[in-house]
Amino acid sequence: MRNLLGLVLILTAAMSAGWQAHDWHNAKLQLAASKATEETRQIVVEITRRSGEALEKKIAELKANEIHTERVIRTETIKPVFNNVCASDDYVRLFNELAASTERTLSGKPSDSLPGKPAEAGRADRH
Numbered sequence: 001m002r003n004l005l006g007l008v009l010i011l012t013a014a015m016s017a018g019w020q021a022h023d024w025h026n027a028k029l030q031l032a033a034s035k036a037t038e039e040t041r042q043i044v045v046e047i048t049r050r051s052g053e054a055l056e057k058k059i060a061e062l063k064a065n066e067i068h069t070e071r072v073i074r075t076e077t078i079k080p081v082f083n084n085v086c087a088s089d090d091y092v093r094l095f096n097e098l099a100a101s102t103e104r105t106l107s108g109k110p111s112d113s114l115p116g117k118p119a120e121a122g123r124a125d126r127h
Contacts, residue, residue: 087095
Protein backbone atom coordinates (compact mmCIF):
# COMPACT_ATOMS: atom_id res chain seq x y z
CA MET A 1 0.00 0.00 0.00
CA ARG A 2 2.89 2.19 0.72
CA ASN A 3 4.17 1.59 -2.78
CA LEU A 4 0.80 2.43 -4.22
CA LEU A 5 0.59 5.64 -2.23
CA GLY A 6 4.12 6.60 -3.35
CA LEU A 7 3.24 5.76 -6.96
CA VAL A 8 0.07 7.88 -6.82
CA LEU A 9 2.04 10.68 -5.26
CA ILE A 10 4.67 10.48 -8.01
CA LEU A 11 1.98 10.35 -10.74
CA THR A 12 0.19 13.36 -9.19
CA ALA A 13 3.44 15.31 -9.06
CA ALA A 14 4.23 14.38 -12.68
CA MET A 15 0.72 15.41 -13.82
CA SER A 16 0.98 18.67 -11.92
CA ALA A 17 4.38 19.40 -13.45
CA GLY A 18 3.07 18.54 -16.94
CA TRP A 19 0.05 20.74 -16.42
CA GLN A 20 2.26 23.60 -15.25
CA ALA A 21 4.57 23.14 -18.26
CA HIS A 22 1.50 23.16 -20.55
CA ASP A 23 0.30 26.45 -18.99
CA TRP A 24 3.76 27.99 -19.42
CA HIS A 25 3.86 26.87 -23.05
CA ASN A 26 0.40 28.37 -23.74
CA ALA A 27 1.39 31.61 -22.02
CA LYS A 28 4.56 31.75 -24.11
CA LEU A 29 2.52 31.23 -27.33
CA GLN A 30 -0.01 33.89 -26.33
CA LEU A 31 2.79 36.34 -25.56
CA ALA A 32 4.42 35.67 -28.95
CA ALA A 33 1.06 36.11 -30.72
CA SER A 34 0.43 39.34 -28.80
CA LYS A 35 3.86 40.70 -29.74
CA ALA A 36 3.36 39.76 -33.40
CA THR A 37 -0.07 41.43 -33.40
CA GLU A 38 1.35 44.61 -31.86
CA GLU A 39 4.22 44.73 -34.37
CA THR A 40 1.78 44.22 -37.25
CA ARG A 41 -0.48 46.97 -35.87
CA GLN A 42 2.47 49.37 -35.61
CA ILE A 43 3.55 48.56 -39.19
CA VAL A 44 0.00 49.16 -40.49
CA VAL A 45 -0.25 52.43 -38.55
CA GLU A 46 3.06 53.62 -40.01
CA ILE A 47 2.08 52.67 -43.56
CA THR A 48 -1.28 54.39 -43.12
CA ARG A 49 0.41 57.52 -41.78
CA ARG A 50 2.85 57.65 -44.70
CA SER A 51 0.04 57.06 -47.19
CA GLY A 52 -2.02 59.84 -45.60
CA GLU A 53 0.91 62.24 -45.75
CA ALA A 54 1.52 61.39 -49.40
CA LEU A 55 -2.17 61.92 -50.17
CA GLU A 56 -2.25 65.26 -48.36
CA LYS A 57 0.89 66.36 -50.22
CA LYS A 58 -0.64 65.38 -53.59
CA ILE A 59 -3.90 67.20 -52.77
CA ALA A 60 -1.91 70.29 -51.76
CA GLU A 61 -0.01 70.16 -55.08
CA LEU A 62 -3.25 69.82 -57.03
CA LYS A 63 -4.80 72.74 -55.17
CA ALA A 64 -1.68 74.82 -55.81
CA ASN A 65 -1.86 74.05 -59.53
CA GLU A 66 -5.53 74.93 -59.92
CA ILE A 67 -6.21 77.50 -62.57
CA HIS A 68 -8.13 80.38 -61.16
CA THR A 69 -10.11 82.21 -63.77
CA GLU A 70 -11.74 85.49 -63.14
CA ARG A 71 -14.54 86.76 -65.23
CA VAL A 72 -13.60 90.08 -66.77
CA ILE A 73 -16.34 92.11 -68.35
CA ARG A 74 -15.24 94.63 -70.91
CA THR A 75 -17.51 97.18 -72.42
CA GLU A 76 -16.77 98.86 -75.69
CA THR A 77 -18.37 102.10 -76.56
CA ILE A 78 -19.27 101.95 -80.23
CA LYS A 79 -21.20 105.17 -80.47
CA PRO A 80 -20.85 107.34 -77.41
CA VAL A 81 -23.88 109.20 -76.22
CA PHE A 82 -23.16 112.72 -75.11
CA ASN A 83 -25.68 113.81 -72.50
CA ASN A 84 -24.31 117.29 -72.21
CA VAL A 85 -23.59 119.48 -75.17
CA CYS A 86 -19.92 119.75 -74.37
CA ALA A 87 -18.68 118.61 -77.79
CA SER A 88 -19.32 120.36 -81.03
CA ASP A 89 -20.82 118.64 -84.04
CA ASP A 90 -17.44 118.69 -85.79
CA TYR A 91 -15.84 116.90 -82.83
CA VAL A 92 -18.53 114.22 -82.83
CA ARG A 93 -18.12 113.76 -86.62
CA LEU A 94 -14.32 113.48 -86.29
CA PHE A 95 -14.67 111.05 -83.40
CA ASN A 96 -17.08 108.85 -85.38
CA GLU A 97 -14.80 108.88 -88.44
CA LEU A 98 -11.78 107.95 -86.32
CA ALA A 99 -13.70 105.12 -84.64
CA ALA A 100 -14.86 103.79 -88.02
CA SER A 101 -11.36 103.94 -89.54
CA THR A 102 -9.87 102.25 -86.48
CA GLU A 103 -12.48 99.49 -86.71
CA ARG A 104 -11.71 98.99 -90.43
CA THR A 105 -7.97 98.86 -89.72
CA LEU A 106 -8.30 96.34 -86.91
CA SER A 107 -10.72 94.11 -88.84
CA GLY A 108 -8.69 94.25 -92.08
CA LYS A 109 -11.54 95.65 -94.21
CA PRO A 110 -10.64 98.07 -96.98
CA SER A 111 -11.46 101.70 -96.32
CA ASP A 112 -13.08 102.28 -99.70
CA SER A 113 -15.30 100.09 -101.83
CA LEU A 114 -13.95 98.79 -105.12
CA PRO A 115 -13.95 101.40 -107.88
CA GLY A 116 -16.26 101.06 -110.86
CA LYS A 117 -19.24 98.88 -111.38
CA PRO A 118 -19.37 95.18 -110.61
CA ALA A 119 -18.79 92.84 -113.57
CA GLU A 120 -21.85 91.70 -115.44
CA ALA A 121 -22.53 88.02 -115.81
CA GLY A 122 -22.49 86.51 -119.32
CA ARG A 123 -20.42 89.22 -121.01
CA ALA A 124 -19.14 88.47 -124.48
CA ASP A 125 -15.60 89.88 -123.98
CA ARG A 126 -14.53 87.27 -121.46
CA HIS A 127 -11.58 85.12 -122.42
